[in-house]
Amino acid sequence: MILLTDELKRKLRENAQKPDADHAPVVKFFNPCGAGTWLFTALDEDGDTLFGLCDLGFQCPELGCASLSEFEDAKGLLGLGIERDLYFAPRAPLSVYADAAETARHIVWTGPEFEAALARHRAKTDRQAESAKAEPRSDSAPSGRQGPCRAS
Numbered sequence: 158m159i160l161l162t163d164e165l166k167r168k169l170r171e172n173a174q175k176p177d178a179d180h181a182p183v184v185k186f187f188n189p190c191g192a193g194t195w196l197f198t199a200l201d202e203d204g205d206t207l208f209g210l211c212d213l214g215f216q217c218p219e220l221g222c223a224s225l226s227e228f229e230d231a232k233g234l235l236g237l238g239i240e241r242d243l244y245f246a247p248r249a250p251l252s253v254y255a256d257a258a259e260t261a262r263h264i265v266w267t268g269p270e271f272e273a274a275l276a277r278h279r280a281k282t283d284r285q286a287e288s289a290k291a292e293p294r295s296d297s298a299p300s301g302r303q304g305p306c307r308a309s
Contacts (some may be wrong), residue, residue, distance in 0.1 A: 160186065160228055160241050161200075169200035169207070179252045182209060185245035194264045195223060196249050208273040210255050210264060220251075243244040253278045 162174045163168070165184055182196035192214020199208040205225045212218035228239045248266065257274035258264045264270045 158238070158240055160184075161225065164202075166200055169197065170202070173199040173208070175187050179250040181247040181250050182245075182254065184238050184249075186228060187242055187243040188233060189240050193239070196247075196251065196254055196264060197223075200225070210251060210258060212264040214257065214263070216262040218255070218262070218264050220255055231287055242290065248277060249275050 161184065168183050171182065172178070176199070180198040182198055184197050185208045186197070187193060192212075194212045195207075195209055197207045197209035200206070201208070201222075207225055208274040209220070209223075209224050210218055211221050211223055231239050233239075245266075248271075254264060254266065254272070256269040256277065260274070261268070261270040
């Protein structure tokens with residue numbers, strides 16, 4: 158299976174150009190023979206370094222980077238490799254999935270943990286919108302960050 162089409166790579170690269178934004182996951186990878194789920198939002202300019210929420214099945218999912226080439230080379234039981242979920246449709250930004258995963262101790266995209274995280278995100282977004290209406294806008298300087306997995 159081709160893990161990333163040219164269109165997915167383009168979208169992931171676009172997201173990498175805005176590293177401070179809270180992007181929705183572009184792609185979900187999974188291990189068809191066991192634990193392992195990954196939601197990625199960005200692809201570094203090297204074309205190999207992905208950034209997203211990584212869950213290796215040890216009940217401690219975390220935000221971080223992973224290598225596309227290692228996913229492409231990985232072979233598990235029965236010689237099956239990592240696969241892309243062709244039917245994954247993101248419902249929220251990555252921060253919602255991370256929040257839900259912290260509670261559930263694994264990546265979830267439905268269920269009570271996800272719905273609670275989504276409600277917290279919406280409440281926070283509503284508060285920020287109200288605050289922005291009440292305060293004059295000030296432009297901030299760019300972060301200077303070079304990519305999702307690069308030190309500032």
